[in-house]
Amino acid sequence: MFSSPLHTSFTLGDTVNRNMDSTQQISFTPQDHVHMTHARRQAQKSLRFAEVPVGAIIVTADGAIVGAGYNRVEKKQSQLEHAEIQALRKAAKAIGGWRLDQCTLYVTLEPCMMCLGAALLSRVKKIIYGAPSNLFGISMLQEKLPPVYQAHTIILQGLQEAECSDMLKHFFLKIRSKKEASREQNQ
Numbered sequence: 654m655f656s657s658p659l660h661t662s663f664t665l666g667d668t669v670n671r672n673m674d675s676t677q678q679i680s681f682t683p684q685d686h687v688h689m690t691h692a693r694r695q696a697q698k699s700l701r702f703a704e705v706p707v708g709a710i711i712v713t714a715d716g717a718i719v720g721a722g723y724n725r726v727e728k729k730q731s732q733l734e735h736a737e738i739q740a741l742r743k744a745a746k747a748i749g750g751w752r753l754d755q756c757t758l759y760v761t762l763e764p765c766m767m768c769l770g771a772a773l774l775s776r777v778k779k780i781i782y783g784a785p786s787n788l789f790g791i792s793m794l795q796e797k798l799p800p801v802y803q804a805h806t807i808i809l810q811g812l813q814e815a816e817c818s819d820m821l822k823h824f825f826l827k828i829r830s831k832k833e834a835s836r837e838q839n840q
């Protein structure tokens with residue numbers, strides 16, 4: 654139950670440890686699942702404001718949640734309101750410093766360039782995300798990051814991927830059917 658087959662893992666900036674073997678099986682721990690479930694709960698909050706459901710939490714080595722956030726781009730009319738940025742900001746405040754090198758970031762959707770940059774500069778130890786993002790995701794950047802960003806951050810994908818993807822799919826399906834309904838009404 655707690656393993657997720659056929660997902661890639663890689664370690665940014667660490668050519669020795671980088672593992673691009675797409676057949677590698679990642680075993681996530683029960684705690685990883687608990688934390689991703691919390692991140693999904695955060696994502697659910699985005700739905701209140703008809704936002705794309707994305708949620709993130711930051712957890713210390715002891716398992717304490719020190720930061721959480723959900724997508725609020727539309728409500729706040731700012732691209733700085735991504736779930737990860739809010740979680741990073743809160744974690745830094747809770748810890749009393751910006752270095753989050755003992756922390757793991759759990760996020761329901763593959764981080765964008767901005768959030769990856771912020772997480773790497775914050776020296777987050779590990780990033781674990783659920784659903785892949787073909788539009789904004791960072792996978793395509795993994796070989797191209799400048800050295801300053803190359804912290805030894807481990808990035809793992811695919812934790813509760815189906816649940817995280819389904820949440821997004823339902824959201825976009827609902828938007829589409831609403832648009833179609835209003836188009837039919839106007840005809």
Ligand SMILES: [Zn+2]
Pocket residue numbers: 735736737764765766767768769
């Ligand atoms: Zn982002």
